[in-house]
Amino acid sequence: MPKRFDDAEEKKPKAITSYTIKLDDAQMKKLQAACAAKHWETAEVPYARFAFKGPKVNVTAYTSGKVVVAGKETEEFVQNVIEAEVTGAPKLGYDEVLHPDWFEPHAGLDESGKGDLFGPVVAATVIAEGDAVRSWLAAGVRDSKTIVDAQILKLDDLIRATPGVVVEVRHLDMAEYNRTMLQPFASLNRLLAQHHADALDAALQKKWVPRGLLDQFSKEPLVQRVMKKKGLERFDLQMRTKAEEDPVVAAASIVARAEFVRLMHALSREFGDKLQKGAGALAKAQASLLIEKLGARSLGHFAKLHFRTCYEVVAAAGKLAELPLKEPKEKTEWKR
Incomplete structure (x- = not known):
């Protein structure tokens, strides 16, 4: 009995719709020029050096050197642009070899x-x-x-x-x-x-x-x-x-x-607002607001109290008697 068309289709490998690669500065410039030459729409993406939106693929290059390609034509873009014009090294599809x-x-x-x-x-x-x-x-x-x-x-x-x-x-x-x-x-x-x-x-x-x-x-x-x-x-x-x-x-x-x-x-539902990620100025401001809204002792239900930020916001609010945190010592963290 001949194979049904849909059965054969199901056995085809799925097309790759996302790809990540690390590029150096010179390669980044080549990639940016290649995307610009296509007259694609540019986009603003946090922590991105540049980003382009193509008809069926998006390209985002981060300041870390990491490039993310996503969309229906990811494979075509990687093979025809990144590997052919930027790196000169075909790798897509060779994961099991490499x-x-x-x-x-x-x-x-x-x-x-x-x-x-x-x-x-x-x-x-x-x-x-x-x-x-x-x-x-x-x-x-x-x-x-x-x-x-x-x-x-x-x-x-x-x-x-x-x-x-x-x-x-x-x-x-x-x-x-x-x-x-x-x-x-x-x-x-x-x-x-x-x-x-x-x-x-x-x-x-x-x-x-x-x-x-x-x-x-x-x-x-x-x-x-x-x-x-x-x-x-x-x-x-x-x-x-x-x-x-x-x-x-x-x-x-x-x-x-x-x-x-x-x-x-x-935790955000309990607080009544979306809690900020990270430990920067926005998170610190939200911790201060949390103390005003719910009291200093409630901070431990939401935040890591050993962070210096918690000591600083509790001290600034004059609430150390309510939540007696010790001032953390300065630490030199190991960097990856």
């Missing part, structure tokens, strides 16, 4: 919320291999920092629904988080290491894999130390910066960010 380790069974670990004044810190572990990774690459799974919240939630659903994949997340509610972090000698990195180790341990109990990759957040092997206490010495956990280049780590970054977004939505 990065065979991406497709082997392994765990990816990442976190979200560490630098945000409001909301908890979330750690996520994802275990995947082969077909799952291929489907995620086609769907645009990449570092969560380059994806808007609405798309993050959709990709999180996709990742969790992928057959054979294991997902685990760990976090504390804000009350428990602040009780933990206001203890003497408390360390955010050690707490995060515990979250990562707990999520990884739970994931490995569901599906064992021999190795994993962690997006590095500390010079010290903190997660490995907790794993040793759990009897997981035989698991090989590597860590490096920019580990989200691995699609399974990228998936973990999306899962962690999606969970953080959901938790922030819940």
